[in-house]
Amino acid sequence: MNTDSISNIGDVVLDGPLGARLDAMIRNHVAATDVDYITAPFLAKTETNGWWQTEFWGKWMHSAAPFLAYRNDPALLAKVRRGVARMISSQEPGGYIGNYPDALRCGEGWDVWGIKYTLMGLLHYHDLAKRLEAAAPNNAADAACAAAAPTAADALAAACRLCDWLIAELGPGGRRGRALWETGNWCGYASSSVLEPVVWLHRRTGERRFFDFASAIVEGLSKPESGPRLVDLALDGVSVADRNGHGNVAETGGAYVMKHNRWKAYEMMSCYQGMLDYAETAEAEGLPAAVAPETLRAAAIASARDIAAEEINLAGGCASSEAWFHGARKQHLAYTRLQETCVTTTWMRLCEKLLDVTDDPFWADELERTFHNAYLAAMKADGSEFAGYTPLSGSRWHGQHHCFMHTDCCNANGPRGFLAYLRKFFVAHGDVATVNFYASARVKAALGDGRAVEFDCYSLYPRAESARLVCRTAGEFALRLRIPAHCTSAAVTLNGAAVPGDAAPGAYHTIRRAWNPGDVVEIAFAMPVVAHVHAHHAAFTRGPVLLSRDSRFGDGDLAEPFRPDSLADGQDCSALFAPAAPPSDDFLACYAASLPLGAHSENPDGALPSTVFFCDYASAGDTWRRGDHYRTWFPIEFRPDENG
Ligand SMILES: [Zn+2]
Known part of the structure; x- marks a missing residue:
């Protein structure tokens, strides 16, 4: 998909x-976003600072359209339609939608970046409107509202005209006389990330000119010596943090240099995202790619693996x-x-x-x-x-x-x-349905032959160590359960009996059978509290969750050090942590821990462990009050013969 x-x-x-x-x-x-406010810059067209006011509407649409598909909300739908109408009304006869004066367009600022998000917004509206147009309106008021709204075709036409404008300006032989990667910041990352919606536009129109423009962007991302070089540096094993500088020579000396710098995380990953979409489309449609799809995929995977390991x-x-x-x-x-x-x-x-x-x-x-x-x-x-x-x-x-x-x-x-x-969360391909995540949910997906499979899921994971899935579908298919790498083992039962096979962490565990409504799959995850010791500091995780101390517990100095050699990296600390009732409703999970803390271990009482409290990192400090603070990495004391 x-x-x-x-x-x-x-x-x-x-x-x-x-x-x-x-x-x-x-x-x-x-739903609370003021759509007039975020579309106003497109109508005013007064940008002179080279800023990014034009990213906000497209980003909002990139969530508003899917969430309208998730929850029916007539007020939000009305806002979305009003915003799209305002955006389309702001389009110049030449196709441009943005807020830069002509002289500053496609230059050093964030103009192309804004166009990327505008294209995404228009294409998400296109998909939503198409879905709504296929469904009959519920009543006359809905019908009247829909009739006054921009159609899917309106949004697609606006997106095509905008992309055609961009091609005329920055495509091969374009009016601006420069390549797209030479515009904007971060060595071309920001502008080049427009690749993603350009590929989306090709998918929705089948127009070859959009794929060819995408190919030109991929050329820029991979070939020029001073460009982003997202392929060769990745395949040469250069870590993302070491790709800095013009021509890959560090020139910043630690300064925050925006133009010729490859260290910007968000924009770089956005380009890899577009490259993966491009590779997928080139392969699926048998189109000639600027760089072989398998090479683009290998570069994206190598970089993402490096990010996972190094960052x-x-x-x-x-x-x-x-x-x-x-x-x-x-x-x-x-x-x-x-x-x-x-x-x-x-x-x-x-x-x-x-x-x-x-x-x-x-x-x-x-x-x-x-x-x-x-x-x-x-x-x-x-x-x-x-x-x-x-x-x-x-x-x-x-x-x-x-x-x-x-x-x-x-x-x-x-x-x-x-x-x-x-x-x-829950997806299906062929005759295999896959559960990737665990939470309480009602889920369904369509198998390759069109059959719908449905389950009810019950779980407070990752606070709880179990999940229960109740089948709501009859028929034969395979159910794959993702066993998180964050647990040390898992036990799977079907209707109370152990399921044969090894439910290995970090892999899928498959149950293939003729299912009946009411069949119950239960999974128990073993998730010990684990110590992480690094560079004279310690932290704790349980399953996927990082644990944190929080000043709201009122249990002393959050930076109090651990005693030397009191913890080992990878140590199972489950015996030291016990689940505890949270002091208020704004914590998801709490633990009382008995730990070797403090600098007074020469004193018999001081040598005893201290009881302190931990919560899940997401709950830590979430009052957004400056007086509330939290800590996840704790110092470990040095001995006098160690160098700090
Ligand atoms: Zn941000």
Whole structure:
């Protein structure tokens, strides 16, 4: 299934605490967005700073359209339609939609980047409108509203005209006399990420000129010496953090240089996402690709594997000041502006795409860890807002105001992240249905022969160590259960009897049989608390969840060190942690831990373990009050004969 599609949205409906958070986010964030405000810049066209006011509408549409497919909301639908009408009305006769004056278009700023999101917004509306047009309106009022709204064809035509304008400006032999990768920031990443919706446009129109433009973008991403070089550097094994500088020569000396720099996490991953879509389309349609599809895939996978190994921390987050920095090995230290929500969301989208492309549950493990930690931590408890940055230790707080607007890139991007999790929750291919994630939900998917399979899922995973799936479908098919790599073992039963075969962590466990409604599959996950010891610091995880101390427990100095040699890396600490009742409803999970903390172990009483409390990282500090703070990495004392 193409990950640009909204076709299976609504087939998975979350219940329980996670469903409540999703509903709150749709209600308080997506549906509460002021569409006139985010479309006003397109009508005013007054941009002179080279900024990115034109990304907000497209990002919003990229979540609003799927969430309209998830939850029927007439008020949100009316807003979406009004926004699209305003966008189309802002289109110039030549096709341009944006807010830059002609002299500044396709230049150093974020104009092409904005066009990328406008194309995405129009194409998502196209898919939504097509779905609604195929369904009969419920009543006369709906029919009247639909009749006044832009049609799917209107949105597609506007997207084609905008892309044609871009081709005329920056395509081969274009009016601007420069290649697309030479515009914008970050060595061409930002502008080149328009590749993704250009491929989507080709898929929806079948027009060869859009595929050819995509090929030109892929050329720019892979071949020029001073360009992004997303293929050769990846296949040569150059870590994403080491690809810096013009011509791959570091020139920044630590400065935040925007033009010739390959370290920007969000934009780089966005380009790989587009390359994967391009490779998929070239292969499926037998079209001549600028670079062989298997080479593009290999480069994207090598880079994503490098990100997982070198950059992703225990919260599944990454990047400092939005840049790659070998962050996995530095996660115990205080780096600036950690885990930008845009990076978190884009990593989840890339993992979703890679799971689709490779069928390797490794990417589901990565997506799950990021979702339950960095992502949910960035979302305010009521879903109304996303943080710009989310440190591993510190406090939670609002993002910036960008481009003189009362929003920012992260607030606009946040809701898209939830979709990556939702779309891959339960999927089907051929005669195999796959459960990738565990939560309380009603799920259905269509097998290759069109049969629908449905299950009811009950689980408080990752707080709980079990999941229960009740079949609602009769017939023969295979059910694949993803056994998370985050657990040490799993036991699977069917109607109370053990299922033969090894349910190995990090793999799919398959049950193929003739199913009956009411069949019950139960999975028990073993998820010990594990210590992580790195560079004289310690942290703890349980299953996919990073544990955190929180000042709301009032249990002393959060930075209190552990005694020397008191913990080993990988140590099973389950005996030291016991589940505890949370002090308030705003914690998902709490534990009382008896740990070798403190600097007074020479005293007989001081040598005893201290009882302190932990919660899941996503719950830590989520009051967004500056006085509440939390910590995930804890110092370990040095002995006098050690060098600090
Ligand atoms: Zn951002």
